[in-house]
Amino acid sequence: MNAFDTGRACALAVSGGRELARHAARFGDLFPAAAFDAGLYTSLGLASAFGSPWATAAELRAINRASLLVFAADRLIDHEAGTREEVAALIADCLSPAPAAPAGAFAADLRATLGSTPELEAAWRDQLGRMLTAMAREWEWSRADRPPAVEEYLANAGSCGAYFVAVSHWIATGQVGAPDSLELLRPAGEAVQRYLRLLNDLATHHREKAYGDLNAFALGMTHDEVTGRMAALAREAHALIGPLRDAHPRPASYLTWQLDYSAGFYGLSDFWATT
Numbered sequence: 001m002n003a004f005d006t007g008r009a010c011a012l013a014v015s016g017g018r019e020l021a022r023h024a025a026r027f028g029d030l031f032p033a034a035a036f037d038a039g040l041y042t043s044l045g046l047a048s049a050f051g052s053p054w055a056t057a058a059e060l061r062a063i064n065r066a067s068l069l070v071f072a073a074d075r076l077i078d079h080e081a082g083t084r085e086e087v088a089a090l091i092a093d094c095l096s097p098a099p100a101a102p103a104g105a106f107a108a109d110l111r112a113t114l115g116s117t118p119e120l121e122a123a124w125r126d127q128l129g130r131m132l133t134a135m136a137r138e139w140e141w142s143r144a145d146r147p148p149a150v151e152e153y154l155a156n157a158g159s160c161g162a163y164f165v166a167v168s169h170w171i172a173t174g175q176v177g178a179p180d181s182l183e184l185l186r187p188a189g190e191a192v193q194r195y196l197r198l199l200n201d202l203a204t205h206h207r208e209k210a211y212g213d214l215n216a217f218a219l220g221m222t223h224d225e226v227t228g229r230m231a232a233l234a235r236e237a238h239a240l241i242g243p244l245r246d247a248h249p250r251p252a253s254y255l256t257w258q259l260d261y262s263a264g265f266y267g268l269s270d271f272w273a274t275t
C-alpha cells in the first residue's frame with residue numbers, strides 16, 4: 001500500500017467513523033458515550049477501511065455496522081444481563097423479524113442493509129445466531145463453578161464476532177453469491193477468529209480481569225502458552241487462506257489483513273473506551 005492508498009484508506013476510515021456515530025445516535029441508550037466514544041467509531045472505521053482497501057464508503061457501511069453490533073451485544077450480555085432469561089430475550093429479539101428492543105432493531109436495520117437473497121439472508125441470520133449463542137455460553141461459563149477447558153474456550157471463539165462481521169461484509173459487497181461459498185471460507189475464517197480471540201485476550205486481559213470477564217489467562221494459560229498458540233493458529237490460518245485466493249481473492253485478502261492489521265493495532269491500543 002503506497003502513500004496515496006494509505007491516505008484514501010484513512011479518509012474512508014474517518015468518513016465511516018463519523019457515519020457510524022451518526023447511525024448509532026439513532027438507537028439512543030444502546031451506545032452509551034462512556035463506552036462508545038469517538039475513538040471507538042474511528043477505530044472500527046480504520047479496521048474496515050484497511051481490511052478492504054479496495055472498497056468504497058458505501059461498501060464499508062455493512063461491515064462497520066456489523067462490528068458495532070458485536071460490541072453492543074457483547075456489552076449487553078457481559079455487563080447488563082443479570083439472568084439467563086435476560087440473555088435469552090436479547091438473543092431472541094436480535095433474531096426476530098419484528099424486534100422490540102434497540103439491539104434487535106439495530107440488527108434488523110443491518111439485515112436490511114445487506115440487500116441479499118433469501119438464502120444468503122438465512123445464512124447471515126444463522127451466523128448471527130452462532131455468535132450470540134457463543135456469547136451466551138461465555139456468560140454461563142463466567143458464572144459457573146468451573147471454567148471451560150482451553151480447547152472448549154477456543155472452539156467458542158465465535159463470541160468475538162469476527163466471522164459474523166466477515167460474513168456481513170462479504171454478503172453486502174457481493175463477494176459471495178451463495179451459502180456454499182461461506183461454508184468454503186468458514187475453516188479459514190474460524191481459524192482467524194480463534195487467533196483474534198487470543199490476541200484480544202493478550203491485549204485486554206488486565207481490563208477484563210477487573211470486570212471478571214472470561215479469557216485465556218483466567219483459564220490458567222501463561223503468556224508464553226498464549227503467544228505460542230497464537231503463532232500456531234496464524235500458521236494454520238495462512239495455510240487455509242492460500243488455496244482460497246484463486247476463487248475468492250478478496251475474502252482471502254480480507255482474512256490476511258485481519259491477522260496482520262489486528263496484531264499491529266492491539267500491540268498499542270484497544271477498541272473500548274477506558275473510562
